[in-house]
Amino acid sequence: MQSSNKPSPSLPPMFERYRFDVANTLHRSISDLHLKEIPDLLKYHLGWVDRDGNVSQTAFSQGKALRPTLCMFACDALAGDITQAVLGAAALELIHNFSLIHDDIQDQDIERRHQSTVWSIWGIPKALVAGDAMQVVGDLTALMSMEKGVPVNVVLKVSEILTESYLEMIEGQCLDLRFETRTDISSEDYLGMVARKTGALLRSSVHIGSLIATDDEHITQAFSEFGNHIGRAFQIRDDYLGIWGDASETGKSNDNDIRRRKKSFPVVYGFEHASGIAKKELISIYNEEINEEEDVAKVMAILEDVGAPQYSAEITEKSAELALSAISGLDLPDWVDQEIGDLVNFLVNRQY
């Protein structure tokens, strides 16, 4: 399981299997909103319509929908009823996208997934309301699970997990805002931050799916632990791709994370391990606006010198191993073991 730039493994079939169930639920939840133009902003953000509200040719093709897929798969893997998990799955996607809309305002990012961000088209006030709306629709969608026969104590537990995980997301955002102005963050600080900012919701995705299927705490805790580790693997691979990936595949931006001066994991590691002239150079480059191609090349050279790509890959692989070991004691059907292997392999080696 070597994370590198070799051809990307294809998206495992589970991403296909649940896609339309989830998309239908999302679509229904958003269309039920009596909010005049706001649903159009949400649909635009999700890549379903263009900025004029016309159905996009690439409708439903945007984003991997990782969180709902993990939720549905966890339920399915434990022989749960996936029609009961689909509302929680949709809620996870809505809450993830709420955080993206607000993140884009915060970071003043003008592009995401190859398209202009909501605030950059409609302005901050409407983007703010759109984000708030996305979040509350997420909450409501989760609560509606009751109508699918999910027991009331499970619905409440799901609601608690969602709420706590977006509190963690907010904690992560706060730390991230603070890190922006610092050059002395340790790898450990960084891993703690992303565990909150992106890890919590990924962990919750697996956890919620498992809770819909079973009330056996031994199993749901193991699944939650699995989710925790694949969350880290996912994020550190993301950070790796933000520097050494192909931007036309990742769709994150036309720009490399280094040019955007994003303090992602390899950069934090670089600051921690570079010394002498290299360290001074890093600090000087990150203290000014980077526009020079030359500076990007310099930073990449320094990161490669201190072994940042290798160490990032190591963390990703180690997390993948911990994920697998978290559930190794469970007696899961063969097809589940097979698909978990494919999923983990994809997360570690993906190019997008």
Added chain:
Amino acid sequence: MQSSNKPSPSLPPMFERYRFDVANTLHRSISDLHLKEIPDLLKYHLGWVDRDGNVSQTAFSQGKALRPTLCMFACDALAGDITQAVLGAAALELIHNFSLIHDDIQDQDIERRHQSTVWSIWGIPKALVAGDAMQVVGDLTALMSMEKGVPVNVVLKVSEILTESYLEMIEGQCLDLRFETRTDISSEDYLGMVARKTGALLRSSVHIGSLIATDDEHITQAFSEFGNHIGRAFQIRDDYLGIWGDASETGKSNDNDIRRRKKSFPVVYGFEHASGIAKKELISIYNEEINEEEDVAKVMAILEDVGAPQYSAEITEKSAELALSAISGLDLPDWVDQEIGDLVNFLVNRQY
């Protein structure tokens, strides 16, 4: 029950009775946040500390805390256990304040309750996170009611009501954003907008308090209805005070709502009922920035000519009557009837 500029009735004792219970709970919920500086922003917004984080001399004196007071009173009035209602009450205040923090960003208001707004001090990104944090703490606080022995189905119901009511708040905000650029809004449109923007949470405050006390739907529906009508009475009185009130008492702004070109109820009524030259003048004044004292005086004269203050007072009084009649069939203890009378009298005749 004449709403006018006669001396304001004093704040009914119920506002004193529950204040510290609620404040303690709010304080604990916010202090539990592991969010570095964010709790300080929230405490600043709530008027507990100054912008440097020092305890304010006026600590706990800011705001009437209307929503938590309504919630606690509703529970108390129905002989419920108010220690079970206090978390819901705190949640209502947190969600109300989340909406204020985001509202201030949206409206670019630089002052609220005689102090600078959060975004105007710390910038939009941090204010956005602070608002999100306030909201999620509200959600979590409501869910914690379970630890006070509130049955799981009631906690879930409370959670649903909160979620649905801030969806209504967001709907109201959207309508409000749209109304800003229009001069043809009817009184009815306006009342529909404020029913969502501010009415929903006030209604929910009374409703939630009653649900903690009893599962008798006949009673909880009557209380919800009561909350609905006092919500309208409260808002229209607010709009009246925004023009004819004493800004030093209301603390809304140093400026009159007319100077801020806020399309509050009397103004909407003015647009609807003015004709000829007066109407043209209104439109012309609202299409440009108002800076001239002269313009404010002109608008006030027009509003008074068409009877906007009287009609605003009528709506307030009518709503108060409907509120009282919603619960007139219930057999409530004398002290409750007495305090409800005082409350309604205060809401209709208050000067602040």
